[in-house]
Amino acid sequence: MTSDALLRCRGLSAAVEEKAILHEVNLEVAQGQVHVLMGPNGAGKSTLGHVLMGDPAYEVTAGEIFFDGADITELAPDKRSRAGLFLSFQAPVEIPGVPLRSFLRAMMEGRGEKLKNKEFRRKTQELAETLDMDPAYLDRELGVGFSGGEKKKVEMLQLLLLQPKLAILDETDSGLDVDALSVVSHGMELYREACDGTLLIITHNTRILEHLNVDRVHVMVAGRVVAEGPATLIDEIDAQGFERYEAAPADAAESALR
Amino acid sequence: MANDVIITASGKRRTQVDDIDRSLYDFRYEDADAERLEAGLTPDIVREISERKDEPEWMLEHRLRSLEVFNSIAMSDWGPSIEGLDMDNIVTYVKPNTDQKSDWESVPDNIKDTFDRLGIPQAERSYLAGVGAQYDSELVYHSMQESASKMGIVYSGIEEALHGEYAELIREKFMTLIPPTDHKFAALHGAVWSGGSFVYVPRGVKLDFPLQSYFRLNAKGAGQFEHTLIIVEDDADLHFIEGCSAPKYNVANLHAGAVELFIGKRAHLRYSTIENWSKNMYNLNTKRARCDEEGEIEWISGSFGSHVGYLYPMSILAGRKARASFTGITFAGRGQNLDTGCKVVLAAPDTAASVETKGISKDGGIQTFRSSVVATPAASGSKCTVSCQSLMLDDRSRSDTIPAMDIRCKNVDIGHEATIGRIGDDKVFYLMSRGMSEEEARAMIVNGFAEPISKELPLEYAVEMNNLIKLEMEGAIG
Numbered sequence: 129m130t131s132d133a134l135l136r137c138r139g140l141s142a143a144v145e146e147k148a149i150l151h152e153v154n155l156e157v158a159q160g161q162v163h164v165l166m167g168p169n170g171a172g173k174s175t176l177g178h179v180l181m182g183d184p185a186y187e188v189t190a191g192e193i194f195f196d197g198a199d200i201t202e203l204a205p206d207k208r209s210r211a212g213l214f215l216s217f218q219a220p221v222e223i224p225g226v227p228l229r230s231f232l233r234a235m236m237e238g239r240g241e242k243l244k245n246k247e248f249r250r251k252t253q254e255l256a257e258t259l260d261m262d263p264a265y266l267d268r269e270l271g272v273g274f275s276g277g278e279k280k281k282v283e284m285l286q287l288l289l290l291q292p293k294l295a296i297l298d299e300t301d302s303g304l305d306v307d308a309l310s311v312v313s314h315g316m317e318l319y320r321e322a323c324d325g326t327l328l329i330i331t332h333n334t335r336i337l338e339h340l341n342v343d344r345v346h347v348m349v350a351g352r353v354v355a356e357g358p359a360t361l362i363d364e365i366d367a368q369g370f371e372r373y374e375a376a377p378a379d380a381a382e383s384a385l386r
Numbered sequence: 387m388a389n390d391v392i393i394t395a396s397g398k399r400r401t402q403v404d405d406i407d408r409s410l411y412d413f414r415y416e417d418a419d420a421e422r423l424e425a426g427l428t429p430d431i432v433r434e435i436s437e438r439k440d441e442p443e444w445m446l447e448h449r450l451r452s453l454e455v456f457n458s459i460a461m462s463d464w465g466p467s468i469e470g471l472d473m474d475n476i477v478t479y480v481k482p483n484t485d486q487k488s489d490w491e492s493v494p495d496n497i498k499d500t501f502d503r504l505g506i507p508q509a510e511r512s513y514l515a516g517v518g519a520q521y522d523s524e525l526v527y528h529s530m531q532e533s534a535s536k537m538g539i540v541y542s543g544i545e546e547a548l549h550g551e552y553a554e555l556i557r558e559k560f561m562t563l564i565p566p567t568d569h570k571f572a573a574l575h576g577a578v579w580s581g582g583s584f585v586y587v588p589r590g591v592k593l594d595f596p597l598q599s600y601f602r603l604n605a606k607g608a609g610q611f612e613h614t615l616i617i618v619e620d621d622a623d624l625h626f627i628e629g630c631s632a633p634k635y636n637v638a639n640l641h642a643g644a645v646e647l648f649i650g651k652r653a654h655l656r657y658s659t660i661e662n663w664s665k666n667m668y669n670l671n672t673k674r675a676r677c678d679e680e681g682e683i684e685w686i687s688g689s690f691g692s693h694v695g696y697l698y699p700m701s702i703l704a705g706r707k708a709r710a711s712f713t714g715i716t717f718a719g720r721g722q723n724l725d726t727g728c729k730v731v732l733a734a735p736d737t738a739a740s741v742e743t744k745g746i747s748k749d750g751g752i753q754t755f756r757s758s759v760v761a762t763p764a765a766s767g768s769k770c771t772v773s774c775q776s777l778m779l780d781d782r783s784r785s786d787t788i789p790a791m792d793i794r795c796k797n798v799d800i801g802h803e804a805t806i807g808r809i810g811d812d813k814v815f816y817l818m819s820r821g822m823s824e825e826e827a828r829a830m831i832v833n834g835f836a837e838p839i840s841k842e843l844p845l846e847y848a849v850e851m852n853n854l855i856k857l858e859m860e861g862a863i864g
Binding site for chain 1: 810811812813815816817818819820821822823824826827830831833834835836837838
């Protein structure tokens, strides 16, 4: 582990409405790597993704988050985004009355990107096609009436437009059919190719990882990171599930982190 | 920054916010004291108004009759409080603007600031503020008038029209949709009305660009008791735009205009308004349309300004298969109590009406949707749908829905739906995670909410409305 990791959280604890969910999470992601955060349902994986992005629904009760050399623990989500952090939502929201393309435009312009209208239209159109998404969606209201698969494609489209330094993909594979899954995998590859992107993939399904070279796996159970290891850990979990971590999470955490 | 000041009948000031330009009101106090000897509106004052306008005799009689009504009927006892209106000294509102000291310096800073940020050209500002004589737009107005008049369309000030070709027609229609007996402020309007537009579209004539009262007012100066009378003959088509979304500033704080729209058989009128009076205004405007057989009225209505507003444009569907639609948005911020909605009267067979409104309240503002749908015994086969959605931006604000239905006919289909909600924190977080500030995120959500209205507006008005929402949203966080 290097101390100059792109993302590092140290002793991170978080609560929602005074109910503790994350307990002293330690996690490091180095620039250019692909990390996977696995764990059973309800382990706190999504919470960690939201806390890293600065969701005000959660309160950080202890610990720190460093990103790209700066302490971002207290930073608002928009500032984290501008610093190069991205979260692909498990359940992207719907914003009635706002066409997808207008939203994308506002997102880019907010970063000082000056894109000519025509050029922007072409770029978004191309990206939509790359992601096997009907470009007609660009003129529809953001998320309204989109299927689960279309919503995830919109998340990937933003990932490719923004090219953040680090993308947290929260259960991006849930609720996708095989075709849509391959589109998402393709999106992740493109992101990696385009900007040597760094990924933290939150999942409990290993199929989406088949096309990626995973550098590191973190296992979360009951709000704690209980194990860490190389990509081979994925196969072990595939074969054995999370039971052995769930049996004695505290002990496992200690041994894993030692 | 608001400048909501309530001046009570006793002359006591109640300043609701800290920040106010005192000098603006001071001179009015001196004026008010001088006039107090002659409290109340007298026939002499009304005669003087009529004389100055060199009106036909029937109009003077109309004014005097209206005055009698005004002095004999009580104030309505529902809706937002209007106790801040100095009704004991109504003369202060009635006196013509020329007697009042108005200059650019006296316009409140928040309004000047809004002009700046909306990018209104310097030349237009003094007009919009209602303080200056500013005739730059007359050229535009004249060229518009010229191409319309080639088609036989009359578009002029209503006062000059009283001496023109259509004087008899005006006499026949004037204040028949809104009789002075309707309510206290209709009576006041009947007695002291001044200025406004007259539009006549002959049979079968279809105008493919909107007429804008903006230019009309620009040449003549904004009024506060203006009367708009529009007649669209059979098979004709018109889009009329009243006002503009930039704030209009008026020294006196009462606006009691009247709008009467007559739509012939198979004719179509779209009437768009974005009202943004300064926030010391009591806006008590009355608007009514009457549609003959297969005639159609479309209202587009945005209410952003004023301290207190009562506004319920009424559609009277008097002919078989006549249609009405009302698309409205109301945004009530700090110190504002805006009671808006619409009325529909289904008075003939197979008529159809649809109402879609959006209400937004923030920063302690009160927004009420009030509607009335009446189906007369003659309305067999008619239908009406009413849908209203409200968005409250914080816990201090208030939104209410008060729908009334009076169904006197068996074979009609009347529906109403209402939702009141808040901006979801999950949506704000999502947009912020994409780099938008909290303010930008909320403005985007509110603009999206308002989109069904803004898409009905001509582009430049839609853009201005979106900018206006953005401005209103600033400082809404906290």
